[in-house]
Amino acid sequence: MNLLTRNRPTARPWPTRKQPSYRSPLIYLTLLFTLLFFFSYFFSLTPNSLLSNKTSISDSPKCPSLGGGKFLWYAPHSGFSNQLSEFKNAVLMAAILNRTLVVPPVLDHHAVALGSCPKFRVLSANEIRISVWDHIVELIRSGRYVSMADIVDVSSLVSSSLVRVIDFRVFISLWCNVNVDFACYNELDKHASLLERLKQCGSLLSGLNGDVKCLYAVNEDCRTTVWTYQSGNEDGALDSFQPDEQLKKKKKISYFRKRRDVYNTLGPGSEAESATVLAFGSLFTLPYKGSELYIDIHDAPRDQGIKTLIEKIEFLPFAPEILSAGKKFAYGTIKTPFLCAQLRLLDGQFKNHWKATFLKFEQTVDALMQGPLPIHIFVMTDLPKNNWTGSYLGKLVRDSRKFKLFFLKERDELIIRTAKRIVDAGHGLKFGTVPKEHDGTGQIEKDCPPGLPDVLLYIEQTVCSCASLGFVGTAGSTIADIIESMRKFGACSS
Numbered sequence: 001m002n003l004l005t006r007n008r009p010t011a012r013p014w015p016t017r018k019q020p021s022y023r024s025p026l027i028y029l030t031l032l033f034t035l036l037f038f039f040s041y042f043f044s045l046t047p048n049s050l051l052s053n054k055t056s057i058s059d060s061p062k063c064p065s066l067g068g069g070k071f072l073w074y075a076p077h078s079g080f081s082n083q084l085s086e087f088k089n090a091v092l093m094a095a096i097l098n099r100t101l102v103v104p105p106v107l108d109h110h111a112v113a114l115g116s117c118p119k120f121r122v123l124s125a126n127e128i129r130i131s132v133w134d135h136i137v138e139l140i141r142s143g144r145y146v147s148m149a150d151i152v153d154v155s156s157l158v159s160s161s162l163v164r165v166i167d168f169r170v171f172i173s174l175w176c177n178v179n180v181d182f183a184c185y186n187e188l189d190k191h192a193s194l195l196e197r198l199k200q201c202g203s204l205l206s207g208l209n210g211d212v213k214c215l216y217a218v219n220e221d222c223r224t225t226v227w228t229y230q231s232g233n234e235d236g237a238l239d240s241f242q243p244d245e246q247l248k249k250k251k252k253i254s255y256f257r258k259r260r261d262v263y264n265t266l267g268p269g270s271e272a273e274s275a276t277v278l279a280f281g282s283l284f285t286l287p288y289k290g291s292e293l294y295i296d297i298h299d300a301p302r303d304q305g306i307k308t309l310i311e312k313i314e315f316l317p318f319a320p321e322i323l324s325a326g327k328k329f330a331y332g333t334i335k336t337p338f339l340c341a342q343l344r345l346l347d348g349q350f351k352n353h354w355k356a357t358f359l360k361f362e363q364t365v366d367a368l369m370q371g372p373l374p375i376h377i378f379v380m381t382d383l384p385k386n387n388w389t390g391s392y393l394g395k396l397v398r399d400s401r402k403f404k405l406f407f408l409k410e411r412d413e414l415i416i417r418t419a420k421r422i423v424d425a426g427h428g429l430k431f432g433t434v435p436k437e438h439d440g441t442g443q444i445e446k447d448c449p450p451g452l453p454d455v456l457l458y459i460e461q462t463v464c465s466c467a468s469l470g471f472v473g474t475a476g477s478t479i480a481d482i483i484e485s486m487r488k489f490g491a492c493s494s
Contacts, residue, residue, distance in 0.1 A: 326462020
């Protein structure tokens with residue numbers, strides 16, 4: 001259910017009546033004033049307000065002052081690896097524009113999908129902000145909310161004053177004027193007025209309704225814009241990657257991709273500067289055909305602070321509880337040097353590349369056969385264990401003299417215990433607090449236990465970072481990229 005939209009009922013045709021032979025002038029006047037009132041009301045509504053749920057610009061929530069602060073929020077999407085990449089870009093954008101970053105939750109895997117930038121087939125910024133808001137409310141209602149700052153350690157960024165952050169839950173408590181104990185999620189369904197207020201806030205925060213002085217919605221996306229910073233005289237220049245003629249005809253594309261300096265466009269002196277909140281859509285980017293899909297900021301020649309930040313966000317470690325759990329399994333359960341194999345076999349494009357994925361794995365194992373046996377191997381894969389029969393994994397399991405395999409499951413005690421430690425630590429809520437004078441509405445008493453986050457993937461990645469015999473990752477997998485980065489920066493030894 002889209003929390004911001006609803007279906008409008010089809011109007012019933014007017015009944016036909018036999019026209020009287022005489023009409024009083026009073027009837028004409030009444031009809032005239034009725035029509036004037038109807039049209040003045042109808043045209044006072046914007047197209048967006050016609051889509052919103054019981055809200056229009058006139059009755060949207062008032063823009064809160066938030067202590068005079070300026071904030072930046074965005075719409076993460078896709079899997080965790082993509083969300084982490086977007087988070088790093090958001091940190092960078094917030095620092096460049098001198099705004100406090102609203103730290104989002106970790107969304108369910110592919111709960112929100114952007115589309116394809118190379119094919120110029122993506123959700124608009126408004127659409128993806130709406131989808132993300134709806135999913136966040138669902139995470140809150142179902143007790144599965146976990147902040148990105150609960151999973152990734154951002155303390156070094158904040159302590160160095162390179163960027164300011166605030167947890168999304170704290171932000172919406174202030175923005176929506178609600179005072180909610182977010183540890184007690186499933187109680188939200190019992191508070192209709194609170195949910196209605198959240199819907200209205202979502203309409204405003206998504207850029208559907210509101211005042212540009214309150215919220216500036218950045219609607220440029222990867223189809224039209226590549227954001228840059230201090231990159232010479234190319235502000236406004238055409239990007240090197242443009243749609244080809246065939247795609248232009250197919251998609252009826254009449255625009256060009258331009259490179260735009262984010263500071264000049266959205267910083268001091270711009271229309272966006274005065275807005276309390278700057279709302280982006282997706283902040284995902286990748287190198288593509290000699291350029292970047294959306295954000296091309298890899299240096300800041302005249303800004304040492306941003307230059308330092310670019311270096312720092314290249315690697316952001318997991319929270320201490322996750323690192324500790326991964327090391328405990330590597331050194332306490334596996335104990336001896338081991339190989340890690342990350343085999344992504346069932347998702348998207350990867351299900352068509354089993355042969356190539358297993359071939360690389362088999363070649364690595366064969367090379368290790370020259371050393372001491374058995375070879376210890378940690379396996380992280382989306383292929384259920386009861387489906388290993390007939391694959392190379394099944395062969396390894398059968399030969400227990402030469403190979404000893406290890407893996408983790410969601411219900412393992414180590415996973416559950418770590419999830420509880422993450423909840424108890426509450427790292428995300430340490431960034432920003434609701435002032436005591438904040439008189440929010442919709443207070444909910446804490447009388448239910450919080451849900452536990454799914455931390456299996458993060459612990460598996462940490463175990464792989466400790467694999468001293470090597471690592472075999474799935475080609476093209478962003479999960480493999482994170483593990484390679486962890487190994488490069490010594491996450492296991494830190």
